[in-house]
Amino acid sequence: MDKTIDESKQGNNLVLEQKKGNTRKLFIESYGCAMNFSDSEIVASILADQGFNTTQNLEEADLVLVNTCSIRDKAEQTVRKRLEKYNAVKRINPKMKVGVLGCMAERLKTKFLEEEKIVDLVVGPDAYKDLPNLLAEVDDGRDAINVTLSKDETYGDISPVRLNTNGVTALVSITRGCDNMCTFCVVPFTRGRERSRDPQSIIGEINDLWNKGYKEITLLGQNVDSYLWYGGGLKKDLVKASDMQKATAVHFPQLLELCAKAQPNMRIRFSTSNPQDLTLDVIHTMAKFDNICKHIHLPVQSGSNRILKEMNRLHTREEYFELIDHIRGILPECSISQDMIAGFPTETEQDHQDTLSLMEYVKYNFGFMYMYSERPGTMAGRKLEDDVPEDTKKRRLAEIVQLQRELGAIQIKKYLNTEVEVLIERESKKSNEQWSGKTSQNIVAVFPRENYKIGELVKVKILDCTSATLIGEAVGYSN
Secondary structure, three states, X not given: OOOOEOHHHOOOEOOOOOOOOOOEEXXXXXXXXXXXXXXXXXXXXXHHOOOEEEOOOHHHOOEEEEEEXXXXXXXXXXXXHHXXXXXXXXXXXXXXXXXXXXXXXXHHOOHHHHHOOOOOEEEOOOOHHHHHHHXXXXXXXXXXXXXXXXXXXXXXXXXXXXXXXXXXXXXXXXXXXXXXXXXXXXXXXXXXXXXXXXXXHHHHHHHHHHHOOOOEEEEEOOOHHHOEEOOOOEHHHHHHOOHHHHHOOEEHHHHHHHHHHHOXXXXXXXXXXXXXXXOHHHHHHHHHOOOEXXXXXXOOEOOOHHHHHHOOOOOOHHHHHHHHHHHHHHOOOOEEEEEEEEOOOOOOHHHHHHHHHHHHHHOOOEEEEEEOOOOOOOHHHHHOOOOOOHHHHHHHHHHHHHHHHHHHHHHHXXXXXXXXXXXXXXEOOOOOOEEEEXXXXXXXXXXXXXXXXXXXXXXXXXXXXXXXXXXXXXXXXXX
């Protein structure tokens, strides 16, 4: 489940090429996982056809939308603070309308209209096509809400407008919703049951992105490995499908191969994998195609079998080790990253030590680590007492983070004096005399600009490194 939150992107607002003739101003900012940022592109595309151009100036906006996340309490508190900011601006610009999108909208529903008096519009993740109707309601002076979860909405027929960033990398959504009822997670309640997108619409979007100059795409979903297309509908309803539908169904390894073949010069990534759904077929497909990037984000959450059971994770510690061994054996050059939760209810010191020993075994390249945050409506929130003291959670998280730093340092040093392929994405944050890009393993590398350009694939000799960045010099173009 792709609930990993990139802190560097939180609150980014979407800026798009201005559409001639559009007169209304849209300010839209996003919080949470990559899925939310992808959804904001869909929303902007729908609203561009309703006369809206994006703006970075909050004060001039006719419509302000915040795409929200419910995965942690911190994310929700951040959104509430932003609503206070909007409220201050609305006093200056009373015509401005404010809407809440996404998972927090789905979770709190009408409470937003009742508690946050500033909010005019509440729209869940499956209702974005209803935005024109909802905006008409708001324009007539009425509050508007649609948080209906869908059995078949995938937005496969919407061509998302793209974040105005480097024009090199893009997200391509392939599934929506999730069927894995992890007890700590709100996603099945805020995004609904799992359904997949028509593979032909996915390939069409990838081909279009290549024609527009994009060089890398990430196939995106709450759980990409459980992708299943049998003609449409919920994954759980496959049992009702015809024999022909079952025989011709497309699973994730097949989709991955279709994407790799459709654009053999385009890099293909995917995120996020769930351990019980990442099959050997996926790993073998990654090994078969050079343009499929050699990085797997494989959230484990805990190294304790007892806690994994309490979390309703559908794998054991031993099964996870077996999967890691397969990845190392088939794809020795593959990097592996993790999500980890410290201080889940009932977690003992031994459970915590089991997590540390699992990390030692896997030797992750990098990871995303959090303290447990009880989320209302989840099974854990309803049935388990949040009984690990805050100080204990903080100490355990600090130990997990420290160990990951040590493991990451060991892993990154393996690249010293080797050549890696880097896709140039942007200027380095520290110097406009250097380019920054990522290796196939999703590791940032920087090197002198010389005559290379954004979007080019370059071979880089690694001469030095920090804890998270490779430093080198280009030795020529990649094949």
